[in-house]
Amino acid sequence: MQDKVRLDKWLWAARFFKTRSCAAKAIDAGHVHHHGQRAKCASAPKVGDVLKIQTPHGLFEVQVLQLAGQRGSAEVAKNLYQETAESVMRRERDLFAQKMQPKFDHPDIKGRPTKKWRRQLNQAVADGYGDN
Known part of the structure; x- marks a missing residue:
């Protein structure tokens, strides 16, 4: 392992982002916070630092356990950080809430509705099913 590595490289090695350029874009967009402030790509995380990372899969709050500049297997990536218990609970709660959201699509229709x-939609509205 290395003693100093760029933040975008570490995020890529820890498999939070698919590519290093995606990690850099997320950092520039303000989706990564280091020491409670917006991070920069060239900032170097240290062991013990806490990072907040907003990804398409949710908001992660992790503590850095090891530094790595090369991407390895998923097992190696999991050893680079430890997610806080609050972060795990928040992501599970958000996932549950997302699953409980009503779905408004028809199971037989993909894409645009057929004629x-x-x-049928217009008839349902005319019959009063669309009224509150």
């Missing part, structure tokens, strides 16, 4: 499905 038949449009007629």
Whole structure:
């Protein structure tokens, strides 16, 4: 392992982002916080630092355990950080809430509605099913 590594490289090695350029874009967009402030790509995380990382998969709050500049297997990546218990609970709660959201798509229709499905929608609204 290394003693100093760029933050974007570490995020890529820890598999939070698919590519290093995606990690750099996320940092520049303000989706990564280091020491409670917006991070910069060239900042160097140290062992014990706490990072807040917003990814498409959720908000992660992790503590850096090891530094690595090369991407390895998923098992190696998991050893680079430890996610806080609050972060795990928050992500599970958000995932549960997302699953409980109502789905408004028709199971037989993919993409645009067909002419038949449009007629059925219009008929349902005319019959009063769309009224509150």
